Amino acid sequence: xxxxxxxxxxxxxxPLADNNPITIQVLGICSALxxxxxxxxxxxxxxxxxxxxxxxxxxxxxxxxIIPTKIRIIVQLIVVATLVIIVDQVLKAFAYELSKTxxxxxxxxxxxxxxMGRFEAFALGNGPWKAFLDGIGNALGYxxxxxxxxxxxxLLGSGTLFxxxxxxxxxxxxxxYATGYENNGFMIIPPAALIVVGIIIxxxxxxxxxxxxxx
Amino acid sequence: xxxxxxxxxxxxxxxxxxxxxxxxMCSYLAxxxxxxxxxxxxxxxxxxxxxxxxxxxxxxxxxxxxGALVWLGPEYADYNLSFLSFILFxxxxxxxxxxxxxxxxxxxxxLYNSLGIFLPLxxxxxxxxxxxxxxxxxxxxxxxxAFNYGVSSGIGWFLAILAIAAIREKIxxxxxxxxxxxxxxxxxxxxxxxxxxxxxxGMLTGGDEAxxxxxxxxxxxxxxxxxxxxxxxxxxxxxxxxxxxxIEEE
Numbered sequence: 471x472x473x474x475x476x477x478x479x480x481x482x483x484x485p486l487a488d489n490n491p492i493t494i495q496v497l498g499i500c501s502a503l504x505x506x507x508x509x510x511x512x513x514x515x516x517x518x519x520x521x522x523x524x525x526x527x528x529x530x531x532x533x534x535x536i537i538p539t540k541i542r543i544i545v546q547l548i549v550v551a552t553l554v555i556i557v558d559q560v561l562k563a564f565a566y567e568l569s570k571t572x573x574x575x576x577x578x579x580x581x582x583x584x585x586m587g588r589f590e591a592f593a594l595g596n597g598p599w600k601a602f603l604d605g606i607g608n609a610l611g612y613x614x615x616x617x618x619x620x621x622x623x624x625l626l627g628s629g630t631l632f633x634x635x636x637x638x639x640x641x642x643x644x645x646x647y648a649t650g651y652e653n654n655g656f657m658i659i660p661p662a663a664l665i666v667v668g669i670i671i672x673x674x675x676x677x678x679x680x681x682x683x684x685x
Numbered sequence: 686x687x688x689x690x691x692x693x694x695x696x697x698x699x700x701x702x703x704x705x706x707x708x709x710m711c712s713y714l715a716x717x718x719x720x721x722x723x724x725x726x727x728x729x730x731x732x733x734x735x736x737x738x739x740x741x742x743x744x745x746x747x748x749x750x751x752g753a754l755v756w757l758g759p760e761y762a763d764y765n766l767s768f769l770s771f772i773l774f775x776x777x778x779x780x781x782x783x784x785x786x787x788x789x790x791x792x793x794x795x796l797y798n799s800l801g802i803f804l805p806l807x808x809x810x811x812x813x814x815x816x817x818x819x820x821x822x823x824x825x826x827x828x829x830x831a832f833n834y835g836v837s838s839g840i841g842w843f844l845a846i847l848a849i850a851a852i853r854e855k856i857x858x859x860x861x862x863x864x865x866x867x868x869x870x871x872x873x874x875x876x877x878x879x880x881x882x883x884x885x886x887g888m889l890t891g892g893d894e895a896x897x898x899x900x901x902x903x904x905x906x907x908x909x910x911x912x913x914x915x916x917x918x919x920x921x922x923x924x925x926x927x928x929x930x931x932i933e934e935e
Contacts, residue, residue: 496868499710500811543808544779551772559768574818577771581811583711660705661879668865668872675864683867 481603485611487678491584492615493671494681498584501575502616503663510632511571512620514561516613520606522553522579523588527605530593537594546589547580554579584612619666627657689833696837698885702812703845704878706819709812713846714871723850724843726807731839733785733807734816737778738835739828741817744773774817782808812842849875 491497498519505511529549530537537545558576561569569576579585588608593601624630629637629646638645640653656662675681702708709730716726747753749770754761786804790797807813816838825831852874861870 493868496714497711499714500707500815503707503710544776547775547779547808548772551775555768555771558771574815574822577774577818578708578811578815580771580775581809581814583809583811586809659880659883660707661876661883663707664872664876664879668869668876671869671872672862672865675869679864682863 478600478603481600482607482610485604485607486614487611487674488681490611490615490674491587491608492612492667493674495584495587497587498582498612499667501578501582502612502619503667504660505572505575506616506620506663506666507623507627507658507660508571508633509617509620509624511568512616513613514565514568515572515575516609516616518557518561518576519579519582519584519612520609521557522550523585523605523609524602525605526550526553526585527588527593527601528598530589531596531598531601534594542594543586546586550580550585584608615667615670618670619663622666623657623662626654627662629653689830692830692833693837694888696834697841697844698882698888700819700838700841701845701882702815702838702842703875704882706815708815709810709842712807712810713842713849713875714868717846717850717853717871720847720850720854723846727839727843727846729804729807730810730812730842731836733778733782733804733813734835734839734842735832736785736835737781737813738816738820739832740781741774741777742820742825742828742831744777745770745821749773770818770821775814778813778817779808812838845878848878 485491489495492499492502501515501519505515526549530546533545533549554577557579558569561572561576588605592604596604621631625636629635629640635645637651638647640647657666700706703710703713712726717723745753747756749766751765751767752762753766754764782804786797789804816835819838820831820834825834849871853871856870856874865873
């Protein structure tokens with residue numbers, strides 16, 4: 471790549487797997503679990519976080535030499551809150567039904583630990599371009615987990631993807647349902663998300679033994 | 686009084702912050718390795734929720750919601766500032782946390798030493814902002830109920846972190862599959878606890894929520910129909926009397 475140096479590429483690629491914000495850094499769990507019963511909501515949430523984290527990281531990085539250390543948390547919160555208000559208003563204007571589904575969880579992007587975590591750990595100590603790449607990378611790593619969880623929960627729980635009936639009609643007993651297959655209602659309830667993420671962590675750490683924790 | 690008791694138990698068990706809506710998961714996972722620290726953080730969360738939810742209720746009621754500014758004068762009745770709720774709520778929370786920290790440090794150094802390190806963390810705990818946002822979206826009616834909601838959802842969060850910390854202290858001696866150790870098993874245990882908490886769902890309704898709701902709506906509809914019929918009759922009567930008047934005038 472000519473546009474990105476190797477270091478810059480790593481900034482984007484690392485958070486996708488070996489330094490994933492959800493499964494390794496344990497950041498931003500709340501929203502990852504609550505809204506993943508449908509794939510569509512997961513994708514929209516991932517895009518919202520991508521916007522907030524990408525732009526927010528650049529803003530904080532530009533301000534990093536002006537912000538007094540003592541009040542930096544409040545400054546960071548104000549920057550995030552402003553960006554989240556933009557996202558919320560856009561969603562309300564163009565995807566009203568979806569913004570009802572996401573309800574308070576759009577607002578909770580403000581306290582999403584990924585955002586504050588990346589501000590503190592990266593944007594305060596690096597230039598805007600690097601901070602931007604880091605923001606995009608972490609938001610993508612977050613988005614990937616969200617989309618995987620949303621995919622399995624919607625497919626196994628409702629038999630649909632983005633609302634399309636993948637397995638046939640459960641009422642008319644067509645497609646897979648003709649053979650006696652039933653939707654797993656367990657996947658729809660909130661605690662199932664925790665168990666799906668737990669399994670993702672299990673698979674990931676079995677593949678990469680270096681990530682295993684010492685008790 | 687009954688609604689207070691209902692809200693209290695509902696926010697602790699049914700709408701539990703951790704198990705039903707996954708709020709405050711980050712600190713829940715990060716600070717639950719020992720029971721003692723978990724108790725400290727849990728107490729701080731109850732305290733901050735009890736302060737910020739009523740405060741944000743006042744802000745919502747008299748500043749943010751549609752037509753809230755009417756107390757300034759009738760010309761302000763059309764203002765709807767609810768798009769500012771996020772920034773105002775989080776500012777309130779950050780300020781309150783800072784204020785609480787200073788006050789506690791001044792008047793109770795012992796409490797400050799046990800809570801002190803957790804207080805700044807709490808400003809970015811999603812359970813706190815979530816408490817205020819849910820208070821807004823569930824349209825809680827009075828200041829007393831808002832205070833009740835803050836305290837009881839704080840207690841729910843406290844119970845959750847206490848339980849997981851106790852389990853994690855014990856599980857250190859168990860033989861967990863290596864890739865699941867630490868984070869993975871904590872997720873799965875929380876999921877199982879969440880399934881357990883789902884069974885509280887029938888607690889307030891006795892498990893017959895759906896049929897009762899259907900009956901209610903039909904009853905309401907019948908009443909509505911009655912009202913409509915009555916109104917129509919009234920209108921008819923008025924028309925008749927009006928017609929009579931015209932006739933009399935002639």
